[in-house]
Amino acid sequence: MPLKSQRNQPPSMAPGMDGALAGSEAAELAASFVEESLALIEQANAALLTLEADPDDREAINALFRSVHSIKGAAGLFDLPALIHLVHAGEDLLGAVRDGKLRVNAAMVDELLAGLDYVTRWIGMFQAHGALPPEKMDIARRFAAAYRARLDAIAPAAATPGAGPEAGPEAVPEPGVRHAWAEAARATLAGEGAGEGAPDTAGVSVEYTPDEGCFFSGEDPLRVALATPGLAWLDIAPREAWPERARFDPYACNLRIRLIACADRAEVEHHFRYMPESVTLAALGPAPAPEPESAAAPAPAIVLPPLAVELLEAQRRALAMPGRQDQVEDIAAVVRNIAASCAMPCPLGVDHADAARVSAAIAALLDATRAASLPDAAAAPLPEGGPVGGAGGASRGEAAERTLRVEQGKVDLLMNLVGELVVAKNALPFLARDAEMRFNSRELSREIKDKYAVIDRITRQMQNAVMDIRMMPVSDLFKRFPRLVRDIARKQDKLVRLEIEGESTEADKNIIEALAEPLTHILRNSLDHGIETPAQRLAHGKAETATIRLVAFQEGDSVVIDVIDDGRGIDPEQLRIKAVERGLIDAERAAQLADAQAVQLVFLPGFSTAETISDLSGRGVGMDAVRAAVERFGGAVSLESRLGQGVTVRLRLPLSMAVTRVLTVELAGQLYGVPMDLVVETVRLDPGAIRRLKQSEAVVLRDQVIPIARLRRLLGMEDVATPLESVLILRIGPATIGLVIDDFGTGMDIILKPFSGILANMSGFSGTAVLGDGRVLLVLNLKEIL
Amino acid sequence: MSLSPHSLAAPPAPPAPGEAPPCRVLIVDDTLTVRLFCAQLLKREGFGVDEAINGLEGLEQALQHRFDLFVVDINMQKMDGYAFLAQVRRNPDLKAIPAVMLSTEQGTEDIARAYQAGANFYLTKPIDPVRFMATVKLMTGVACP
Structure with a gap:
């Protein structure tokens, strides 16, 4: 049954994820990944710097490792092998640091930071284009090699299998290689008369020898083999004779998988790209004289165990763990559920469960499920685990932070609305004045003022609350x-x-x-x-x-x-x-x-x-x-x-820029706004107090000489004589200056709207605001004017 | 001796619109992307999903609602996956609820430790969606096609 390749889905998801998610879900996931990873990279950066300053900072080491680890975990959901390759190598290095085998130094921090920079860049590209630049794998390999060189330096002998630095994740088999067994297999296929399945066109033979420890690295050889695109023939056999029962290690992979796929070589290569060290690929040429070899393959020896078998074996394993025989309810529940899920009668009653009965039930189910016999795993020696992880739990005393993630646009909208409200409420004092002046109702006026006070307080609180949302440390x-x-x-x-x-x-x-x-x-x-x-x-x-x-x-x-x-x-x-x-x-x-x-x-x-x-x-x-x-x-x-x-x-x-507080000032019957934060005080002075010094004027106020400017002149208007000069004392930058105006108005919250269009270039004003009574207030840009 | 009635045989029917989900899964993982991914997979198959960002929060939620399965990461702040499971297995109300451990940790020791702490299965990240869903269904007794 030649399987069709399914790589026509959005390219961003990892292989095997194809079709698992709808497009929109995948997009959401990708967005979340981008945002989260960038945050994690930032954390990692910070932790690295902390660590450089203090290489013994456990907290920083753990935070760093956790960040990198999380990035890797999330990245695995997407088709980003280069990124994962790099991060993985980094994680290995950091693992050694965490375990005290390596000490951080500046050069290492440089390397790690540079690696993180690439990851940041790649995530940006992934976000923008859904893909990484073509040279990604070279870069990833370079970093991985550098990181591994550091690891090798501390343990030159303990080179772990499968972590060979040279072997890049993309299998590059020599073109001339032929698998001797392949031709024989092909003959078998043809001999079976399974006409449609026989690879009479180009095909690829694959010899796949999973790493002994592959079960622990999330590799599932059988699944991978079965999912090979265009799979036409499969043979699985032990690579060494099974050892005797007592010495049998059920967790070590002793398989050798051979298969023939009628698919593009590139496609097959892609399929096996995560395990290049354990795979050799060869072209299946137009049959040369077959060289019938001893590998007149034994017929496929193992019928593939479904996940249920695996799960049941996991239960058996859990049951064998020290300390778990006394509490088997969860294991019993899983066993019952598996039986129910597979529509099998469950040998385990509902009423009572002890270790022995659960164990017997597992065995019974396994016997029923299993078609071909795998060596019995029950008697296998169980690896000693560490103590039950109860202690290290509640570490830092910080309270759990419950947060809500909100799009900034929504908060901005709320902010604008509150801003409008702040301005709208400014109409009430005008209304109160109208009530008194025009309608002669002092009582109504007072009532409106009372209500205004209430509304004013609430809007202020609201405004503070919304501003608080936008506040960031x-x-x-x-x-x-x-x-x-x-x-x-x-x-x-x-x-x-x-x-x-x-x-x-x-x-x-x-x-x-x-x-x-x-x-x-x-x-x-x-x-x-x-x-x-x-x-x-x-x-x-x-x-x-x-x-x-x-x-x-x-x-x-x-x-x-x-x-x-x-x-x-x-x-x-x-x-x-x-x-x-x-x-x-x-x-x-x-x-x-x-x-x-x-x-x-x-x-x-x-x-x-x-x-x-x-x-x-x-x-x-x-x-x-x-x-x-x-x-x-x-x-x-x-x-x-x-x-x-x-x-x-x-x-x-x-602190915030949405609402500006201004002091209104009057000039030739017009209202202008002056930003309140510039105003130090307002004074009324006898005109005689203002001294002329050559062209300029100044006033002595509380022993301080303050230069005086006149707004009328600055705006090109005629001076007028007044019995008392109204002077705004302003602080602009380091300077204090007095500004003479016609009269003071009141303080007011406004939403400053910058000029747009033709007016945008107008100097002297920073913008306009609409007053409660509909008038337009021009806000002065005093820094420019003065 | 308390058995969760939820984990007993009766396989929940496929979810009907508007009906309460047949099975409820608690995802305890500090990585948002992973939680989101699991939740997406589970929800489309009609599972109810709750999320927690660490063991402590997970425990809090586990005590408030009835769950049929815990999906637990190992490496988390405040309370890690091992500690979470140890607490769960010690708690009379929670101890019968199956748990899948989810981690990128690949060492033999990590896996052994997971089983010892109270896991019923161990899945390595990156999560394979097909395998993940099949596991969840088998462990919760939902009919597996």
Whole structure:
């Protein structure tokens, strides 16, 4: 019965999975695999770095092994032999580490990280194209060979069979090989007159000698053989005479399988690709003179045992385990269920079960099921198992986290709706005013205000709750940096320790994501330009190992992230020279700059301080890019340098960006919004308090000289005289400034809508918002205006 | 002496729409993809499926509902598969429920340990869907074609 190959299903599933799942299920599974594996790789990366720092960290070793192990387990569901090959080799290596046979060192971590990088890339490709690049197997083999070389180094003698590094997973038999027995078999086939089955066209003969320990590695030789595409003839025989009963090991495979398949060679090769070491393939040529050999094969000796036999034998095995004879209910249940499932009368009653009766029942069922006799497994010596695994269980005290995975779009929608609600509720105070002014009902007005207070409270809570869903700890972002710092430091032969603090600080997901690039850039800058080589550091009397601290904390409505290094700092004098050289500033102004101000020159577009631009911290993209990225999200960046002692870069970003709180201000009868987080205080001043200094104005407020700007002038309007000047004291970056306006309005939550279309290029405004009464509020971009 | 009535002979009829599933399987595995895969296979054949991400959570669920089969991974945080099975076999309400151990571990010792801990069968990952479903059916007494 020539079997047809079934490899016309979606190629992404592993062989044997064909048709097991519907397309949509397979897609769901693949998506889950991608997401989960990437997370596992991240864990593995982190654990590797921990392990490099402390090779004895058991927790890290276990976490690492578990991650890699899980990736392998999940990957097996898909047709990704190269990926599995690589991960498997990695797992073997890590297994040796876990068992204390090997110690982690930097070079090994390099290799493992590089391997993980490939796996990451491949998973990306699998996600995008459903396939891996053509050179995948070469890469996988290279890594596997490297990993195994490390293993072989510790146990050169104990090369395990089946783990030969050279034998790639794809069987590449020599083209000329012929199996002598094949022709004889072919003659038999023809002789049987089974015309349709006879391979009179091209065929492949396969000699398959499963590894002795194959039952333990999930290999099922009979199943594999039977599932060979185009299987036409099969012969199974022991490769050595069966040993006497007492010495018989039922768990060692002693089979030699020969088969002939009428199928494409490539197809057959593909079928056996997971066991290349145990298989030889040969073409079945147009019959040369048959050389009748001793292998006038004994007729197929074994009728294949169904899974039921296997299961029953497993029950027998379980029953023989020390300590299990007293509790046999589960075994009895399985035996009964197997009988029921196969519609066989069960020799085991419902009422009572003890070990002896269960054992007898298994034997009876086996005798009935089994067609041909396998050597009896009952008397086989049972391997000693370890103690029952009860102890190591509940290890870490962390509470079980119940989580719900939600598509981000859904949360965003909810967030937007709550945002709309926040704005809609703003209509109520207007309504209250109308009630009082227009309809003269103070009572109604008060009632509306009361209700407003309630709705306001609830919406606020709702808003907080939704924002909370979107909150992510910065650790999700920070966890990528140890690897980055390590890699760069190693490349530059610098010694750097990255310390992370406050990683549980939370911020909106979008903010966290927006921070990734600027932070990467700052760290690279610091490693490239800030951190000295160990020799330089020693010469300056500093510790050989530099420290970069990455500190996150929440401050008011902002999340603050500091990157603090103890490198050489920034030389303000050099900055002045560079800035002048590049024509960014004239020499006179440069000389006037205080050191602290001169350091800020790095934020000027197109400024690069390194003598040589390294391949790491970009070309032509400097701190100005960082500043632009941070400000795009309403944040600010500042830099402080201590020459010879290091640099602190501080990023300050809003915790959330969906709803913005603004202070409305009035100007020529129009309302404008000013972001509340810039406003330090509001004051009304006597016009005389504002002093003129040449072209500029300033006011002394609590012993501080604050420069004054007038919004009317900034927006090109005429000044008006007022008995009292309304001044907003603003903090913009490091500067404090007073802004004169016509009058203050109220604080208000708005959803800021950025300009689109033609207006998108309009400077001076960051966007618009619709007020509760339908009016449009223009929100000022004061950083630009001032 | 308590026997699970569920595990007794009567093979459940093929699932009718709207009816409670004839058999309920608890999957205890920390790998989402594996749980999803098993669940997909089981559900399409009308099995009821519950999932747990480690032994501890599995035990919690096992005590809350009646299951006909446990499918258990070995390597999990908090409580591994061995420990889970040891607990199950010690518990008068759970001890008669069959269990399949599911793992990529391939050593003789792992398998022996699984059987000793209370497994009734051992399947290696990657899971072969045909073999997996046939095993589940045989172990739960569902008619196997």
